[in-house]
Amino acid sequence: MGELAIEVTNVTKSFKVYQEGGQSAKERLIRAGRNPHIVFKALDDVSFEVKQGETFALLGHNGSGKSTMLKCIAGTLRPSTGRVVTRGRLAALLELGAGFHPDLTGRENIYLNGSILGFSKSQIDVIFDDIVEFAELSDFIDQQVKHYSSGMYARLGFSVAINVEPEILLVDEVLSVGDESFQRKCIDRVRQLQADGRTILLVSHAAELVRQIADRAAVLDHGHLVDIAEPGEAIRTLRETLARRGIALLAEDEDVTEPPPAPKYADPPSLTVPVVNVDKQVMITKVVAEYPDPDAKFLLPNQPMRLRIDYFAPERIDDICMAFEFQDPHGNVIFGDDTQTMEQPIHACDGVGAVCFDLPRVPLLDGAYLISVTATTRNGGQVYDRRDLQDRFEVMQPGRQRGTVALEPKVVHYFHDAGAAHETETDGSAHTGDAAAS
Amino acid sequence: MSTSIDPPTEHHEVLVPDRVSVSPALEVSKRPNPFQRVGHLWQYRELIANLTRKELKVKYKNSVLGFVWSLLNPLMYLLVFSVVFNIISEVPVPYYGIFFLSGLLAWNLFSTALGEGTSSIVQNAQLVTKVWFPREALVLASVFTALVHFALQAVVLLGALIAFKRVPDPTFIPVLLLALVVTLVLATALAIGLSAINVYLRDTQHLLEVLLLAWFWLSAIAYPYGQVVSKLNTSQFAGKEWLLALNPMLTVVISFQRTIYNPDYSGTSESALHEADTIPNHPMSWYLTHLSIALGVSLVLLFGALALFSKLEDNFAEEI
Numbered sequence: 001m002g003e004l005a006i007e008v009t010n011v012t013k014s015f016k017v018y019q020e021g022g023q024s025a026k027e028r029l030i031r032a033g034r035n036p037h038i039v040f041k042a043l044d045d046v047s048f049e050v051k052q053g054e055t056f057a058l059l060g061h062n063g064s065g066k067s068t069m070l071k072c073i074a075g076t077l078r079p080s081t082g083r084v085v086t087r088g089r090l091a092a093l094l095e096l097g098a099g100f101h102p103d104l105t106g107r108e109n110i111y112l113n114g115s116i117l118g119f120s121k122s123q124i125d126v127i128f129d130d131i132v133e134f135a136e137l138s139d140f141i142d143q144q145v146k147h148y149s150s151g152m153y154a155r156l157g158f159s160v161a162i163n164v165e166p167e168i169l170l171v172d173e174v175l176s177v178g179d180e181s182f183q184r185k186c187i188d189r190v191r192q193l194q195a196d197g198r199t200i201l202l203v204s205h206a207a208e209l210v211r212q213i214a215d216r217a218a219v220l221d222h223g224h225l226v227d228i229a230e231p232g233e234a235i236r237t238l239r240e241t242l243a244r245r246g247i248a249l250l251a252e253d254e255d256v257t258e259p260p261p262a263p264k265y266a267d268p269p270s271l272t273v274p275v276v277n278v279d280k281q282v283m284i285t286k287v288v289a290e291y292p293d294p295d296a297k298f299l300l301p302n303q304p305m306r307l308r309i310d311y312f313a314p315e316r317i318d319d320i321c322m323a324f325e326f327q328d329p330h331g332n333v334i335f336g337d338d339t340q341t342m343e344q345p346i347h348a349c350d351g352v353g354a355v356c357f358d359l360p361r362v363p364l365l366d367g368a369y370l371i372s373v374t375a376t377t378r379n380g381g382q383v384y385d386r387r388d389l390q391d392r393f394e395v396m397q398p399g400r401q402r403g404t405v406a407l408e409p410k411v412v413h414y415f416h417d418a419g420a421a422h423e424t425e426t427d428g429s430a431h432t433g434d435a436a437a438s
Numbered sequence: 439m440s441t442s443i444d445p446p447t448e449h450h451e452v453l454v455p456d457r458v459s460v461s462p463a464l465e466v467s468k469r470p471n472p473f474q475r476v477g478h479l480w481q482y483r484e485l486i487a488n489l490t491r492k493e494l495k496v497k498y499k500n501s502v503l504g505f506v507w508s509l510l511n512p513l514m515y516l517l518v519f520s521v522v523f524n525i526i527s528e529v530p531v532p533y534y535g536i537f538f539l540s541g542l543l544a545w546n547l548f549s550t551a552l553g554e555g556t557s558s559i560v561q562n563a564q565l566v567t568k569v570w571f572p573r574e575a576l577v578l579a580s581v582f583t584a585l586v587h588f589a590l591q592a593v594v595l596l597g598a599l600i601a602f603k604r605v606p607d608p609t610f611i612p613v614l615l616l617a618l619v620v621t622l623v624l625a626t627a628l629a630i631g632l633s634a635i636n637v638y639l640r641d642t643q644h645l646l647e648v649l650l651l652a653w654f655w656l657s658a659i660a661y662p663y664g665q666v667v668s669k670l671n672t673s674q675f676a677g678k679e680w681l682l683a684l685n686p687m688l689t690v691v692i693s694f695q696r697t698i699y700n701p702d703y704s705g706t707s708e709s710a711l712h713e714a715d716t717i718p719n720h721p722m723s724w725y726l727t728h729l730s731i732a733l734g735v736s737l738v739l740l741f742g743a744l745a746l747f748s749k750l751e752d753n754f755a756e757e758i
Contacts, residue, residue, distance in 0.1 A: 011467070015756060071755050075466040075570030078752040084467040092569050099565045103496045112492055115485040116571050144499075 004087065005168050005199035006050040006073060011082035013043040013068055013223075042068040043079070044223040052087070053197040055190075057210040057231065059238045060220035061245065067172060069220065070203045074170055088167030088199065091117050093158060102146035106137055106156055109145055113160045127163045134189070135159035136182075155182055162189050168199045187213065207235045208402055211366070232366065232398035236298060239368060239394075281317050282349055282375045282384035286310040289371065289393035298394040301365055301406035305393065307357040309373050311385075316350040321380065324357060325372040327389065328404055334369070340378055363406040366397035466570070469752070472744035478572040485571060489579035494586060508587045509594050515542060516598075519660055531662055531716055532709045533699070536604050539595045540698035541659035541691040546591060548621050548687060549650050551584035555629025556636055557643045560758060567755040574747060577629045581622060595698065610697040613725045617693035620729055623736040624686055631743035634750040637757050657687045662716035663695070679718075686732035692717055693725050 016037040043065045050056040058066040071077040072084055074092045099116055100109045110131055114124035132141050135155040137148075145153060161169070171190070190213060193200060204210055210217055210231050217234035219226040219241065227237040290306040291299050299305055307324055323338030339346050339355070346355060371391040375384040397406075470478065479486070498504040516535050524534050531537050558576040559566060566573060599606065636642040658666055667679055675681055683689050695701075701713040 007463075015753070071567075072467065074568075076567060076755040078469065079467050082467065083465060085463050085465050087463045090570075099568065101492060101496060103499045104492060108492070108495070112488050115482070115488045116565065116569055118482065118485075118571065120484050 003052045004049050004085075005052040005054070006056075006087075006201065007083070007085040008046060008048050008069070008073070009083045009085075011043055011046045011069070011072060011079040011084060012041060013065075013072060013077065013079045014039050014041045016040075041223050043072070043220075045082070046220070046223070046225045047082075048218050048225065048228055050199060050201060052199050053194075055194055055200040055202065055213055055215045057202045057204060057214035057217040057234070058220060059205065059207070059210060059217050059234055061205065061238075061242055063222075064220040065223040066203050066220050068223075070170055070172055070201065073201065086168060089118070090168040090170065091161050091164055091166030092170040093161040093172065100145050100153065100157065103144055105144055106132075106141040106148070109156070110141075110160055113157075114164065117161070117164055117166075119164055123164075127165075131156075131159045131163045134163060134185070151179060151182070158186060162186070162193070165193075165196075166198070168201065169193060170201050170203075172203045207238065207366075211235060211397075212400055212402070230398055231400075232396055235366060236394070236396040243368070280385050281315065282311055282313045282320060284309060284373055284375055284385045284387045285312050285352075287371055287373050287387055287391040289391065291393075298396040299362055299364075301395060301397050301399075302361050302363055302408075305359045305362045307359065307371065309355045309357075309375075310352070311349060311355065311375065312352050313349040316348055317384070318348045319377045320346050320349050320384070321376050321378045322346060322355045323374045323376065325374075327370040327372070329367045329369075334364070334404065338374075338376075340380075345378065362395065364395045365401055365404055365406050366395055367404065368392050368394045469748045471748070472741050475572060475574065475744050475748065479574055479578065482572050482575050486575045486578050486582065489575060490582040490586070493579055493583040497583075505590060508590050512539060512542060512546065512591045512594050523660065530712045532712050533602055533604060536595075536598055536602055537662070537695060537699045537716060538660060539598060540695045541657070543588065543591055543595055543698075544617065544621055544690050544694040545654060545657060545659050545687065547584055547588040547618075548625050548690070549654070550587060551581040551622070551625035552629050552632075553643070553646060553650065554580035554584060555625065556632040556646055558629075559633040559754070560636055560640070560643075563758040566758055573751060573754065574630050574744070577633050578626065581626050581629065584625075585622070599698070605700065606698045607696070607700040610693075610700075610722060610725075613693050613722060613729065614697040616726065616729045616733070617690045617697075620686060620732045620736060621690050623733060623740060627736055627740035627743045630740070631746050634743075634747045634754075637750065637754055653685075653687065656685055657691050659691055663688070663692045664715045664717055667718055668715075683728050683731070686735065689725075689728045689732055693729060696720075696725065 017040045046065075046069065048056075058069055060066040068077065070092075072079050073086065074090065099113055101112070104112065110128065111121060111124055115121075132138055135152070135158070137152060137156060137159075140148065140152065145156070148156070169190075187209075190200065194213070200213075202210065202214060214231045216228060217231045218228045219234050219237045221241040226241055227234055229237065286308075287310075288308045289299075290308055292303055292305075309322060309324070313320075321338055321340045323336065325336035326334050328334050337357075369392060370389045371393065372386070372388045373391075374386040376382060377384075498507070501507065503510075516539055519538050520535050523531070523538075555577040558580045559573060562576050565571075565576075632642050632646060663682075666682065670679065670682070671677065696717055699716070701716050702710040703714045703719045704710055705714055
């Protein structure tokens with residue numbers, strides 16, 4: 001082990017971008033003599049290594065250079081400077097069956113595609129049935145592919161690439177093709193390849209997929225390599241780079257983020273009170289989410305957190321209640337509470353002070369969560385001050401679990417053996433399968 | 439440590455593997471030289487065969503007459519040119535049809551291979567952007583597709599030979615074969631170079647169409663070469679027949695005509711005198727020399743085209 005499957009060393013890829021005009025000789029002649037182009041660096045001095053048997057992901061927003069990087073590794077583009085070295089037979093998952101000819105039958109296309117990937121007819125003969133079966137196209141294999149649905153098309157393309165069993169598999173956003181059951185099958189197959197010790201390079205902006213299957217991930221931003229880390233941390237870095245650019249990272253494969261829906265306050269209603277109030281009786285001056293490690297930029301799942309609300313009350317106010325609310329990246333309110341509901345009322349505010357909510361455990365998974373804070377009267381009738389969605393805390397999840405809430409399930413397996421009921425807990429040492437077999 | 443990785447050497451694409459079980463390292467970011475390119479093409483010969491088969495299948499799929507269409511093309515040419523030259527302008531060429539088809543056979547191979555080859559990279563854009571394979575395979579597939587059509591058209595010519603009871607010159611078969619090789623190498627060389635340029639300048643394929651039309655008329659296909667030579671000899675270039683060989687396709691065309699049309703140099707009849715006028719009676723060595731020079735030039739062109747292709751290939755996936 002420890003051999004490198006892919007070595008990328010100081011790779012820069014620059015393109016000349018012409019601001020106007022097209023590709024014809026006339027337009028090029030017209031441009032000649034002027035300085036018509038700008039040099040655009042799609043990749044800027046990128047280096048990384050992928051070990052054999054590793055699943056490595058390239059993360060980044062659209063235009064970050066991740067697809068250019070993949071093309072340089074696949075050999076369809078050559079870097080301007082720098083080296084790319086690969087070891088082992090390499091196959092790229094062709095997007096939606098690129099390279100299929102609509103007038104040829106599925107069978108003919110499989111052989112053609114196989115030879116494009118560098119396989120001989122006899123090598124394809126061996127795996128032909130597997131390809132057809134995996135693509136679920138047994139009944140249609142001798143039909144022209146132009147009669148295929150787009151799903152069938154994609155399935156066939158995926159099936160060819162994954163069944164030729166390359167030593168290095170390049171996957172570019174294609175795991176999202178086909179229906180859900182086929183997708184699951186694909187991911188299953190990818191895992192099988194992982195278990196076989198194949199190297200996989202995955203390009204995606206689907207953070208959840210990367211979290212599930214990658215061992216390590218590199219984050220690209222504007223052609224620069226920002227970070228190489230475990231998926232959880234890389235996703236956090238990605239989120240940070242996106243946030244700098246004003247894009248929110250959703251768990252799903254989405255490029256455009258809708259603005260979060262306006263916060264809904266069931267109680268207290270605030271519509272009658274003007275939000276901007278120069279002579280507020282209580283002012284929220286600062287909201288901070290304090291992590292156990294003061295230097296940390298994020299929280300780990302199930303760590304404690306303190307939400308501190310600094311206020312300033314010019315005069316003493318007795319009728320006071322503090323409320324807070326957390327929103328997940330999708331704009332759903334995931335938790336809200338206030339000092340009255342908690343039956344831990346604040347007795348009075350006078351001058352400068354801070355109200356803290358201690359959360360002994362924050363059972364959340366990966367994401368940036370937005371905080372809203374409101375200061376009201378005890379019955380909620382009057383809002384003194386509010387601060388909506390301006391502050392946030394972040395959870396970085398190093399593990400592979402999906403979703404929002406950090407539940408901690410344990411496996412309990414009941415089974416029936418020789419008339420006697422057993423109960424085993426799998427805590428890493430006991431294997432129910434072994435028990436059942438013995 | 440025996441497992442240390444040797445530093446890559448500049449001149450070898452395949453680096454020294456650090457362990458026997460490990461696949462050899464391939465420096466994909468490096469431009470292969472023309473010899474390595476030829477090596478890659480040999481490795482991918484099955485792909486070239488499959489692509490050729492694809493071209494042929496796709497061309498005639500969903501057409502009722504299928505391959506018959508590629509036979510109709512020379513027949514139509516034959517009809518039109520026979521009418522124009524035999525009846526209207528009365529070019530004194532006996533068996534004009536055979537004469538014309540002999541040269542056209544070589545020309546069609548050349549022009550189809552070059553024309554299709556030049557646009558082949560752009561036409562397969564979706565492949566070129568997605569996956570690595572030696573891209574000249576696409577050009578070669580076009581050339582081989584043209585070669586299959588050449589064989590079909592040869593059948594038409596064979597039919598005409600039988601119908602008119604004309605016999606080719608069997609001793610000139612080596613000349614014919616060498617001329618065929620020159621045609622293929624020259625067409626391949628030009629097509630590889632132009633196909634790469636065509637990715638950046640789409641005008642290339644249109645410009646080529648126009649140039650091929652002019653080239654056709656410069657290649658003594660529809661009119662006898664002998665007339666050109668006699669015109670030349672009455673001009674200031676008298677005796678400088680080698681000037682005409684600057685057009686290698688002219689040499690190829692007259693090689694085909696000399697072998698297949700096989701003019702009667704006996705001079706025993708008025709018809710034979712006309713036939714002898716079509717092509718000067720050069721010995722076989724004259725043909726072999728001219729063709730060898732053309733082949734040499736074509737091979738140099740091929741080498742240059744592969745080097746140019748290597749350079750232009752860098753950005754195919756972006757520019758296409």
